[in-house]
Amino acid sequence: MARYVGAIDQGTTSTRFMIFDRAGREIGRHQLEHRQIQPRAGWVEHDPAEIWENTLKTIAVALADTGLSPADLAAVGITNQRETVVLWDRATGTPVAPAIVWQDTRTDYLIPAIDAEFVKSRTGLPPATYFSATKIQWLLDNGLRDRAERGEILFGTIDSWLIWNLTGGLHITDVTNASRTMLMGLESLDWDPALLELFGIPRAMLPEIRSSAEVYGTAEAVLPGVPIAAAIGDQQAALFGQTCFEPGEAKCTYGTGGFLLMNTGTTPVRSGHGLITTVGYRFGTDAPVFALEGSIAACGAAIQWLRDQLGVLETAGDSETLAGQVDDSAGVCFVPAFSGLFAPYWRPDARAAIVGLSRFHTAAHITRAALEAICYQTRDVVEAMAQDSGTALDCLQVDGGVTANALCMQLQADILGVPVSRPAVAETTALGAAYAAGLAVGFWDSLDDLRANRHEDRRWQPSWPAARRTEGITRWRAAIDRTLDWVSVG
Numbered sequence: 066m067a068r069y070v071g072a073i074d075q076g077t078t079s080t081r082f083m084i085f086d087r088a089g090r091e092i093g094r095h096q097l098e099h100r101q102i103q104p105r106a107g108w109v110e111h112d113p114a115e116i117w118e119n120t121l122k123t124i125a126v127a128l129a130d131t132g133l134s135p136a137d138l139a140a141v142g143i144t145n146q147r148e149t150v151v152l153w154d155r156a157t158g159t160p161v162a163p164a165i166v167w168q169d170t171r172t173d174y175l176i177p178a179i180d181a182e183f184v185k186s187r188t189g190l191p192p193a194t195y196f197s198a199t200k201i202q203w204l205l206d207n208g209l210r211d212r213a214e215r216g217e218i219l220f221g222t223i224d225s226w227l228i229w230n231l232t233g234g235l236h237i238t239d240v241t242n243a244s245r246t247m248l249m250g251l252e253s254l255d256w257d258p259a260l261l262e263l264f265g266i267p268r269a270m271l272p273e274i275r276s277s278a279e280v281y282g283t284a285e286a287v288l289p290g291v292p293i294a295a296a297i298g299d300q301q302a303a304l305f306g307q308t309c310f311e312p313g314e315a316k317c318t319y320g321t322g323g324f325l326l327m328n329t330g331t332t333p334v335r336s337g338h339g340l341i342t343t344v345g346y347r348f349g350t351d352a353p354v355f356a357l358e359g360s361i362a363a364c365g366a367a368i369q370w371l372r373d374q375l376g377v378l379e380t381a382g383d384s385e386t387l388a389g390q391v392d393d394s395a396g397v398c399f400v401p402a403f404s405g406l407f408a409p410y411w412r413p414d415a416r417a418a419i420v421g422l423s424r425f426h427t428a429a430h431i432t433r434a435a436l437e438a439i440c441y442q443t444r445d446v447v448e449a450m451a452q453d454s455g456t457a458l459d460c461l462q463v464d465g466g467v468t469a470n471a472l473c474m475q476l477q478a479d480i481l482g483v484p485v486s487r488p489a490v491a492e493t494t495a496l497g498a499a500y501a502a503g504l505a506v507g508f509w510d511s512l513d514d515l516r517a518n519r520h521e522d523r524r525w526q527p528s529w530p531a532a533r534r535t536e537g538i539t540r541w542r543a544a545i546d547r548t549l550d551w552v553s554v555g
């Protein structure tokens with residue numbers, strides 16, 4: 066019997082294939098980067114053919130390195146960068162345009178005319194260039210509409226593109242990826258005719274929406290006989306890999322930006338506080354599980370800026386040593402709103418600020434303020450989630466590059482007032498896809514099996530007295546106001 070499960074983790078900058086055993090331990094991996102194509106300011110493209118080739122290569126190399134054969138894999142799951150749009154020729158399977166990546170803002174001129182309340186009520190998403198719909202609309206408006214209307218062109222997010230290629234022509238997406246297109250009804254879990262009309266998108270080009278964990282087909286192109294048994298967007302996969310299966314459980318992934326997702330159970334919770342309502346995952350015919358999502362524009366980006374722009378750090382890891390030289394930021398606040406503020410403020414026009422400086426302050430204080438900013442921003446999202454969901458968090462599961470910083474994670478526990486837990490397997494995104502695929506084929510029997518696999522690497526307990534937390538939050542709010550009112554100056 067096959068002893069392992071594979072996961073394709075197709076991210077924004079790279080593609081990796083990872084292999085896990087029944088205990089959720091990593092057995093092997095291979096990773097390849099792909100080109101970031103920026104033909105004009107605001108445009109970000111990927112080559113879908115390159116992504117597919119890298120997928121094939123990473124699978125082949127990971128198998129060769131571990132000495133495994135396809136028969137050793139019980140199933141493969143896919144997790145992927147979300148929202149990115151691929152269009153290809155139904156007859157030949159050839160892409161008809163570069164992939165338009167989620168970061169691409171070429172469609173910003175389309176957003177103001179969209180009825181925000183209408184779209185939000187149907188999809189749970191505030192209209193933004195970020196989601197897939199206006200990217201498809203743009204491609205159709207720029208020379209592909211006739212062919213799309215004749216049924217010659219197919220659309221997919223990256224999961225669909227990979228499933229199509231792996232299976233030799235199945236046109237399928239999963240419900241988490243579909244929920245990020247701004248074309249799926251959150252209640253119907255199907256393509257919404259009113260939205261298709263609004264964005265001028267022919268239904269014939271859309272994939273069939275399936276659950277996140279079921280056998281879609283076999284990966285004949287590269288792993289003969291191995292079922293493709295899961296597809297799940299990257300942040301949802303991390304929620305799953307962190308085993309946040311109960312309502313109220315939440316994880317935060319701290320990379321360049323930050324993504325906090327909270328499981329809200331089988332009913333979608335509409336946000337009144339700037340969060341996105343999204344599908345968390347769905348198993349086969351079970352009821353879908355929804356999530357609230359809050360994104361933070363700059364987390365690790367603040368550390369990168371101190372390193373690359375100010376030059377006060379040699380490596381990101383040095384931030385821990387430098388910030389550790391002082392007991393606190395001595396009243397300095399740093400709001401890293403370099404590209405505006407995301408949840409819960411949604412102020413694209415906000416700009417960063419460091420406030421409260423005197424001659425006494427040093428790079429150590431500013432670095433400590435940057436670490437605190439990562440934590441206060443996360444707290445703002447956690448508070449919005451508590452208000453929307455009525456559930457207070459009792460522990461935050463964390464992953465991502467910044468969680469290597471123990472001081473930052475201690476500050477996070479202090480600023481939240483709840484414990485912070487980091488798992489032994491850092492690759493929660495790939496693990497989540499492997500878990501979903503393994504469950505679908507009976508490699509794991511139940512969610513309890515997966516919970517039993519979760520081993521904590523480290524836990525941080527809150528240590529600040531309430532008064533210190535309140536003082537910090539008051540100062541943070543005042544600093545946020547500075548980044549907002551600055552834009553009205555001049």
Ligand code: ADP
Pocket residue numbers: 319320321322364365366367368369381382383384385465466467468469470473
């Ligand atoms: P991404 O997938 O967005 O590239 P990663 O999860 O790889 O993100 O994390 C990279 C980010 O983490 C970078 O912004 C980097 O500055 C930050 N980072 C890495 N190590 C540390 C550390 N020890 N302390 C603080 N930030 C760190």
